Amino acid sequence: QKEVEQNSGPLSVPEGAIASLNCTYSDRVSQSFFWYRQYSGKSPELIMSIYSNGDKEDGRFTAQLNKASQYVSLLIRDSQPSDSATYLCAVTAGGTSYGKLTFGQGTILTVHP
Amino acid sequence: KAGVTQTPRYLIKTRGQQVTLSCSPISGHRSVSWYQQTPGQGLQFLFEYFSETQRNKGNFPGRFSGRQFSNSRSEMNVSTLELGDSALYLCASSSGDSPQYFGPGTRLLVL
Numbered sequence: 001q002k003e004v005e006q007n008s009g010p011l012s013v014p015e016g017a018i019a020s021l022n023c024t025y026s027d028r029v030s031q032s033f034f035w036y037r038q039y040s041g042k043s044p045e046l047i048m049s050i051y052s053n054g055d056k057e058d059g060r061f062t063a064q065l066n067k068a069s070q071y072v073s074l075l076i077r078d079s080q081p082s083d084s085a086t087y088l089c090a091v092t093a094g095g096t097s098y099g100k101l102t103f104g105q106g107t108i109l110t111v112h113p
Numbered sequence: 114k115a116g117v118t119q120t121p122r123y124l125i126k127t128r129g130q131q132v133t134l135s136c137s138p139i140s141g142h143r144s145v146s147w148y149q150q151t152p153g154q155g156l157q158f159l160f161e162y163f164s165e166t167q168r169n170k171g172n173f174p175g176r177f178s179g180r181q182f183s184n185s186r187s188e189m190n191v192s193t194l195e196l197g198d199s200a201l202y203l204c205a206s207s208s209g210d211s212p213q214y215f216g217p218g219t220r221l222l223v224l
Contacts (some may be wrong), residue, residue, distance in 0.1 A: 026189040034212055043203055043215040044156070088156065090156040098144065098209055
């Protein structure tokens with residue numbers, strides 16, 4: 001089992017729809033969870049961080065964390081073509097809130113007009 | 114604040130050579146982490162430095178090394194380059210226990 005797994009893509013949604021991206025992790029003591037967006041040929045850009053169970057909203061983005069189920073998700077409301085990118089889920093390792101990030105393989109999202 | 118900067122942005126080397134990559138973190142950030150990104154393996158953690166000390170290390174061979182200076186700038190070195198070392202090398206900085214912010218990366222091609 002991979003340490004961080006994301007739902008296989010690619011994911012294609014129409015403009016204006018909700019895109020749902022999912023991630024599971026294997027380390028029960030992980031404390032910090034992040035979503036990064038990576039455009040082709042660019043470096044990852046942090047879009048959300050979440051540390052406690054529940055939902056965290058920032059504009060059109062909502063991150064959801066369920067530590068009991070070892071599950072973290074990202075919802076993108078009112079998806080725009082500019083949201084088309086690879087989304088990376090990242091988790092800190094070993095019970096710390098810093099240092100090593102373990103990444104999922106990424107989910108490619110395409111938003112079509 | 115200025116973001117994370119990395120130099121050089123592109124590099125071409127031949128097998129057996131060595132290479133040094135540089136990273137300047139966001140002002141005030143004391144933690145610098147390095148990652149390797151390849152199409153096959155994705156993003157993999159190399160090591161993290163905090164206040165000039167290596168705090169975490171990934172599962173890479175000893176050919177990969179790094180260091181951090183008193184001004185928090187960091188360098189990573191790869192010796193005896195192999196074809197498989199061709200990758201995007203990313204540096205990320207944080208204030209210690211905050212999210213990590215990535216630089217633009219150095220794209221290394223080993224011929």
